[in-house]
Amino acid sequence: MAAFGALGLAAWLAEQARRVGMVRPSAVQAACIPPALQGRDCMGCAKTGSGKTAAFVLPVLQKLSEDPYGIFCLVLTPTRELAYQIAEQFRVLGKPLGLKDCIVVGGMDMVAQALELSRKPHVVIATPGRLADHLRSSNTFSLKKIKFLVLDEADRLLEQGCTDFTKDLEVILGAVPANRQTLLFSATLTETLNELKSLAMNKPFFWESPAEVRTVDELDQRYLLVPERVKDAYLVHLIQTFQDEHEDWSIMIFTSTCKDCQILNMMLKKFNFPSVALHSMMKQKQRFAALARFKSSVFKILIATDVAARGLDIPTVQVVINHNTPGLPKIYIHRVGRTARAGRHGIAITLVTQYDIHLVHAIEEQIKTKLQEFSVEERAVLDILTQVNVVRRECEIKLEASEFDEKKEINKRKQMILEGKDPDLEEKRKAELAKIKRKNKQFRDSVRQTLQERTQLQVKRKLQKRMRRRQRLAAKEEK
């Protein structure tokens, strides 16, 4: 495969890439860097861990070196941790340029970010919510001259649902120029291809990994059929097994809710498995600290919700365990993609209960691969079953006593204060917004009602007119 220089990158940039271990471009880099350098919009759909980040960082840095000014490039990504990770790649690869970047994410000081933005950094890496807040509340910076708009995990940014970014993306797209280059990347682009294409201003160059199998070959994908009520005992047994056989291995465990994440973290500590949790109910500083301790192998076990499912690049992760079967195949693809990255091997085990069989079939259909059964010693699991369930109950009671749910509300309020917002004002704003929405709905319903009544009236009049005409005709015929 051609070297980076042959892709059109300047010697200094190819050398910088080499210095950080990128000697030969990966398939998605070899495919997308040339058209990006030629000024085309690009969409890259490549497997997890295949170097999509550098596929947009390198061409952006190349173009920036030819015309250095700020704000040159805006990168949007769905989570705060990913924003920091992308910024790190820009800093490492852009070091010879003296790159100035600015990270704009929630949970951090908004005033400091506004100050940094006003200094016109070359590259802004942001989560949509916080950037939209800045655009709504201040005019101390402009995105009018950006050359590149990059959407990392693009399909997640455009996903509709409870935590969708739609309104924020509308604000941001209104603030960027039409004559820009748009680069879109993800491991699961295809489902939202049309919406994504509408984002690209001109006919985008589209590249998709040719392999039919959607997950990497180096990934050993297993399942474990377990009854729902003994799932935790299997989890503890799996961790014990891996830690006995490979004490240097790092394990990422995914679960569905913040509460479950918290309880499992408490449980594992009681079984002397030092672990850290990562979920959206934690304060931002706690999230960063947990990730740093896991990345540096101070802790070998990370329990996370799907806030950590996409993009996180932690080379030491050898095992991914799905404590719950992901509801969507693409969530599965991203979760298990946290291991077996950049050509390394890894194993992913999904705990499948009697209620999840259909989910496994949907996953296998999407990834075009059959999961193999992972065998364990049932006896060993039964031996710890009671103890695990007792410990879980103790942790649940302890968590309830700590008013975890109430904390969620308090956390939200604290977060707003930290971000310079007034929680009561926000509460009032939300109530007013809800009232306006209710009134609008009532108005629409009454209009619809009136139209229906009017239509019925018109139909009735027409029928009466037709009846009267028939009566007149009948009367004439009688004469």
Ligand SMILES: Nc1ncnc2c1ncn2[C@@H]1O[C@H](COP(=O)(O)OP(=O)(O)OP(=O)(O)O)[C@@H](O)[C@H]1O
């Ligand atoms: N050409 C290359 N040669 C060697 N290593 C590379 C190369 N490109 C990227 N890498 C390394 O591969 C790892 C994965 O890269 P990256 O995080 O960009 O993958 P990705 O495709 O974005 O994954 P995901 O879909 O999970 O976000 C990183 O550690 C990165 O430094």
